[in-house]
Amino acid sequence: MTLARINKLNKSYDTGGEITHVLREMDLSLNRGEMVMIMGPSGSGKTTLLNLLGGIDGPDSGVLQVDGLNLTELTKKDLNKFRRERVGFIFQFYNLIPTLTAIENVELGLENLVGNSKEMKIRAKKYLDMVGLSDKARNYPQELSGGQQQRVAIARALSKEPALILADEPTGNLDEEREESIMGIMKDLQHELGITFLIVSHNTRLKKYMDRTLVLRHGTLHEGS
Amino acid sequence: MKPITKSVVRKLFKMKWRVFAISMVVSLAMAMFIMGLYSAVIFDHSMDSFIEETNFPDVFVALSEPVNYTDVDNVMSNIEGIDVYSLRLKLDGHYHYEDDTYPAIIIGIEDPKREDISKLLRKDGDTFSGRGEGVVVSGMDDIGAKKGEVLSFSIEGKPFEINATGSVQTAEYMFPSSVPDSSLPLPGQIVILFMDLGELQNITGFGVNDILINVENGQSDQVVASLWDLPVSEIIFQEDHPSVVFMDMGAGKMRSMFPLFSVIFMVIGMISIFMTFYRIVMNDSRYIGVLMSLGYSRLKIAWAYMTFGTILAAIGSVIGVIFSILFTMGIMSYTMSMIGDIRVVYPMAPMPFILGIIFSFGSVLISVGIPIMVITRQSVRQALDHKPKTRILTVGTAFSGMSKTRLMGIRNTFRNPARTALTVFVVGMSIGISGSWIVMSESAWGYMQDQVDQDTWDLRVDFSSPISNDNVTSMLDINGIEYIVPFAYLAGQISGGGNSESTFIVSADEILKTRNFELESGKLDPSTSIITNKLASELGVSEGDSITITVGARTLETTIGGIVFDILMQAVYVDRRTASPLVDEDMASGAFVRLQDKEDAEKVAAEYEGLEGVSKVTIQDDIIAAMDETFGSAMGMLYFFFIICLIIAMVVAASAIIISTMERDIEFATLETLGIPRSKVIGSMLIEISIIGVFSALLGLPFAYLFGRLFAIVMEEILYYFPIVFAFSAMVITFVFGFLFIFASSVFPIRYTKKMDVEKTIRERTAG
Ligand SMILES: Nc1ncnc2c1ncn2[C@@H]1O[C@H](COP(=O)(O)OP(=O)(O)OP(=O)(O)O)[C@@H](O)[C@H]1O
Ligand SMILES: [Mg+2]
Numbered sequence: 001m002t003l004a005r006i007n008k009l010n011k012s013y014d015t016g017g018e019i020t021h022v023l024r025e026m027d028l029s030l031n032r033g034e035m036v037m038i039m040g041p042s043g044s045g046k047t048t049l050l051n052l053l054g055g056i057d058g059p060d061s062g063v064l065q066v067d068g069l070n071l072t073e074l075t076k077k078d079l080n081k082f083r084r085e086r087v088g089f090i091f092q093f094y095n096l097i098p099t100l101t102a103i104e105n106v107e108l109g110l111e112n113l114v115g116n117s118k119e120m121k122i123r124a125k126k127y128l129d130m131v132g133l134s135d136k137a138r139n140y141p142q143e144l145s146g147g148q149q150q151r152v153a154i155a156r157a158l159s160k161e162p163a164l165i166l167a168d169e170p171t172g173n174l175d176e177e178r179e180e181s182i183m184g185i186m187k188d189l190q191h192e193l194g195i196t197f198l199i200v201s202h203n204t205r206l207k208k209y210m211d212r213t214l215v216l217r218h219g220t221l222h223e224g225s
Numbered sequence: 226m227k228p229i230t231k232s233v234v235r236k237l238f239k240m241k242w243r244v245f246a247i248s249m250v251v252s253l254a255m256a257m258f259i260m261g262l263y264s265a266v267i268f269d270h271s272m273d274s275f276i277e278e279t280n281f282p283d284v285f286v287a288l289s290e291p292v293n294y295t296d297v298d299n300v301m302s303n304i305e306g307i308d309v310y311s312l313r314l315k316l317d318g319h320y321h322y323e324d325d326t327y328p329a330i331i332i333g334i335e336d337p338k339r340e341d342i343s344k345l346l347r348k349d350g351d352t353f354s355g356r357g358e359g360v361v362v363s364g365m366d367d368i369g370a371k372k373g374e375v376l377s378f379s380i381e382g383k384p385f386e387i388n389a390t391g392s393v394q395t396a397e398y399m400f401p402s403s404v405p406d407s408s409l410p411l412p413g414q415i416v417i418l419f420m421d422l423g424e425l426q427n428i429t430g431f432g433v434n435d436i437l438i439n440v441e442n443g444q445s446d447q448v449v450a451s452l453w454d455l456p457v458s459e460i461i462f463q464e465d466h467p468s469v470v471f472m473d474m475g476a477g478k479m480r481s482m483f484p485l486f487s488v489i490f491m492v493i494g495m496i497s498i499f500m501t502f503y504r505i506v507m508n509d510s511r512y513i514g515v516l517m518s519l520g521y522s523r524l525k526i527a528w529a530y531m532t533f534g535t536i537l538a539a540i541g542s543v544i545g546v547i548f549s550i551l552f553t554m555g556i557m558s559y560t561m562s563m564i565g566d567i568r569v570v571y572p573m574a575p576m577p578f579i580l581g582i583i584f585s586f587g588s589v590l591i592s593v594g595i596p597i598m599v600i601t602r603q604s605v606r607q608a609l610d611h612k613p614k615t616r617i618l619t620v621g622t623a624f625s626g627m628s629k630t631r632l633m634g635i636r637n638t639f640r641n642p643a644r645t646a647l648t649v650f651v652v653g654m655s656i657g658i659s660g661s662w663i664v665m666s667e668s669a670w671g672y673m674q675d676q677v678d679q680d681t682w683d684l685r686v687d688f689s690s691p692i693s694n695d696n697v698t699s700m701l702d703i704n705g706i707e708y709i710v711p712f713a714y715l716a717g718q719i720s721g722g723g724n725s726e727s728t729f730i731v732s733a734d735e736i737l738k739t740r741n742f743e744l745e746s747g748k749l750d751p752s753t754s755i756i757t758n759k760l761a762s763e764l765g766v767s768e769g770d771s772i773t774i775t776v777g778a779r780t781l782e783t784t785i786g787g788i789v790f791d792i793l794m795q796a797v798y799v800d801r802r803t804a805s806p807l808v809d810e811d812m813a814s815g816a817f818v819r820l821q822d823k824e825d826a827e828k829v830a831a832e833y834e835g836l837e838g839v840s841k842v843t844i845q846d847d848i849i850a851a852m853d854e855t856f857g858s859a860m861g862m863l864y865f866f867f868i869i870c871l872i873i874a875m876v877v878a879a880s881a882i883i884i885s886t887m888e889r890d891i892e893f894a895t896l897e898t899l900g901i902p903r904s905k906v907i908g909s910m911l912i913e914i915s916i917i918g919v920f921s922a923l924l925g926l927p928f929a930y931l932f933g934r935l936f937a938i939v940m941e942e943i944l945y946y947f948p949i950v951f952a953f954s955a956m957v958i959t960f961v962f963g964f965l966f967i968f969a970s971s972v973f974p975i976r977y978t979k980k981m982d983v984e985k986t987i988r989e990r991t992a993g
Contacts, residue, residue: 047988056898057984077903084900095895095987099636100629108629109899156899 009062024219040216088157251541254494256548262577289458291431306444333425350391359420534593634912655874657928660959664933711813717776732804747787879970918967
């Protein structure tokens with residue numbers, strides 16, 4: 001069963017007359033409950049691909065389907081709804097809201113998704129516990145270390161229990177031990193809830209958790225390393 | 226361009242709205258500043274050119290009684306030092322129009338085309354040529370005194386008709402609307418007629434009683450000294466003439482009032498420009514650190530930012546000059562139409578503009594320079610490490626159930642308390658200035674209303690010829706009347722303290738019943754005299770001083786028993802016995818009537834108007850309405866300022882809000898990626914703006930009161946006194962409008978987040 005399907009996808013950037021073709025006639029299909037890693041040289045278009053799948057950027061041409069929705073045909077409002085209900089982002093640079101505490105940052109993602117505020121709180125707490133931050137729930141981002149912030153960002157994405165998680169270097173700031181535990185959590189969620197993971201990383205240690213590893217080069221995806 | 230300058234200039238272009246907002250603050254502050262200075266120059270200049278153009282006389286001489294033309298002419302032609310002179314016959318009379326009678330000044334002149342002294346500027350139609358013709362001073366069209374009409378006049382009961390061939394303007398009666406009992410140019414109606422001297426002499430049998438003189442350089446004193454052969458009653462030099470005095474007052478008002486406002490705007494402008502630049506530069510601290518680590522000198526870095534400031538100041542100045550011209554034109558046409566229909570002459574006066582531009586460049590460059598200095602004085606490492614200080618106040622932990630976006634809105638407001646406080650302060654001050662106009666207008670209005678309400682009568686009946694007191698009562702007595710107070714109403718001169726003023730004399734035995742006098746000093750004793758404070762201050766007299774009242778050839782010597790507050794009237798109140806040297810004690814020229822039911826005023830008035838011998842019935846409420854109208858138009862100007870100041874407040878608020886939104890673009894982008902509905906994102910911004918709006922508007926209230934008082938002090942110096950009262954309605958208006966305008970500024974950040982490119986914003990952060 002396919003969750004995401006990309007067909008002949010093109011994406012280029014126009015910077016003052018000079019056109020950079022980032023993705024060329026790209027094909028990709030992600031199965032539901034699959035964990036896939038994308039590697040590739042810097043500037044190859046990995047982040048661009050995540051942005052397209054998450055609906056925060058639009059392609060030039062091609063098919064872009066996620067969870068039965070044709071992203072290219074959705075209105076801004078529907079895209080917003082799509083992101084709220086079906087996608088979780090883990091950014092390379094966390095992007096936490098500085099005026100909200102750790103737990104509030106997680107709750108922020110759950111708003112309009114999980115029924116009442118009590119359930120929201122319980123869910124947020126559960127995921128903060130999972131990433132090992134229950135004692136930092138009331139701290140503001142600036143009171144957390146880089147790795148702790150990254151874990152809050154991960155908890156924020158995971159707690160939504162969306163169909164698809166898009167992660168950009170999710171373990172970039174974590175030590176090996178933490179990396180292992182976070183990947184373990186993700187693996188569990190993959191199996192228990194059938195969440196699909198698309199993970200961008202340069203880190204070859206992560207390969208062992210993956211169902212597939214793809215390499216992005218010259219605008220298209222290739223099997224293997 | 227050097228790379229560093231390039232980077233700074235590029236930054237500028239990326240800021241579009243912010244640049245616009247900052248430039249607006251600069252330009253509005255500058256425009257108010259220029260407007261103040263330039264209006265005064267224009268005012269002076271327009272008046273001067275009007276006086277010059279019309280050859281305004283150097284000396285005005287009034288004779289106590291008309292004298293044979295040849296006798297005066299003989300005296301005049303033998304006086305040394307006179308350039309030109311003109312002999313006139315100037316009489317008080319009445320103008321009759323549609324059953325109403327209005328005061329008139331009727332002046333006989335030899336040659337209406339004469340240009341070398343007191344030239345009549347043709348406004349409409351032609352000058353008069355033959356007998357039975359005349360011209361009126363323009364502005365009284367609504368009572369029929371205009372070109373092509375046959376006007377009815379009377380002097381001492383002798384009626385005559387004049388064919389108005391046109392209307393004119395003259396510096397002598399620049400404010401034909403001003404009535405002798407008012408210290409303000411109220412549209413009290415008075416008709417000023419110029420007609421042929423010979424004809425007026427024929428009608429009245431008088432010679433001449435009025436001389437206009439233009440002297441040769443500096444000879445005024447000698448000329449005046451030589452006039453002793455004539456029965457001179459009054460000599461007025463040009464600089465003491467009411468027109469000139471009033472014009473000086475007007476120019477003085479502009480000169481002192483507007484620059485005062487502009488100082489306040491300068492302060493607001495400076496603070497908000499400083500706030501803006503301080504934040505821009507501080508946010509660039511890390512980048513400045515990088516430049517320093519690359520070996521750029523302090524001066525070079527400062528220079529790059531100065532370029533940035535200069536561009537902003539330049540844009541602001543261009544807009545500012547346009548605004549100031551628009552504001553000035555608006556205010557001038559308004560003022561000029563209010564004080565007489567004078568042509569506005571815009572002189573080439575670069576000074577106000579130069580000062581304005583210096584102000585805007587100065588304040589922008591200082592605002593840029595200071596933060597640059599602070600940062601470049603740090604070590605490279607400090608600069609690199611510099612984080613814009615954000616101390617997050619943990620407000621809102623109590624409402625943990627609250628929507629997180631709403632919580633964000635609240636916390637954002639207090640994210641940087643010092644900054645919020647400063648924003649609220651500046652915006653509050655701007656709202657305060659706006660509000661001060663309302664406070665002033667409400668206070669002045671309320672005071673005016675109080676003054677008008679002092680009269681207890683509902684109707685005032687004027688008779689066509691005096692009627693004995695007893696007959697007045699029997700004539701006017703109908704059902705539903707509370708009192709009838711017969712009075713004698715006279716127009717005359719009052720002298721005392723070495724000065725002389727026109728005044729009305731109101732004489733009635735129950736005068737205290739007709740008006741709730743409010744004493745300034747002395748006591749309410751109509752057996753001496755009660756005079757209004759305006760009159761007392763013009764004369765420079767106080768309680769107990771002796772005064773002389775002259776009506777025609779009759780005089781009354783008395784002392785001042787009391788001085789009463791009155792915003793408008795120059796009047797003397799005395800009882801009938803005291804006034805008997807002036808007017809027959811038993812005869813009344815009118816009566817004040819109070820009804821049991823005020824609602825009947827119209828009906829009773831109609832009834833009285835039908836009576837024989839009644840010339841005019843005035844309803845108190847109509848006077849109040851007329852006053853409201855006049856005052857309302859003056860207040861229009863205050864409301865104009867109110868709106869301008871609110872716009873400035875809005876711009877100040879908008880520029881602060883746009884900046885804090887732009888600083889947080891990454892947060893808004895994150896909310897997008899989380900799929901937070903737009904309505905919630907907007908809601909979070911609105912909360913923040915509302916909080917700032919409420920606090921600013923609240924702070925605006927004491928400021929409004931404070932500035933109101935400050936402006937009232939200035940007003941008192943130049944115009945008249947009114948107390949600033951704490952008017953609840955003014956506070957409500959200030960608060961509501963202040964809040965709404967600030968709230969409206971939310972369109973800018975909302976627009977900004979709507980147009981924001983989420984993908985790029987997140988990428989930019991990655992780049993940082
Ligand atoms: N908004 C943009 N405008 C112009 N070019 C862009 C834009 N965004 C990305 N690019 C270009 O697209 C290419 C792919 O960028 P992308 O961020 O997807 O790379 P990446 O594979 O994520 O690299 P890295 O591993 O370094 O994060 C780059 O060459 C970049 O210069
Ligand atoms: Mg990337």
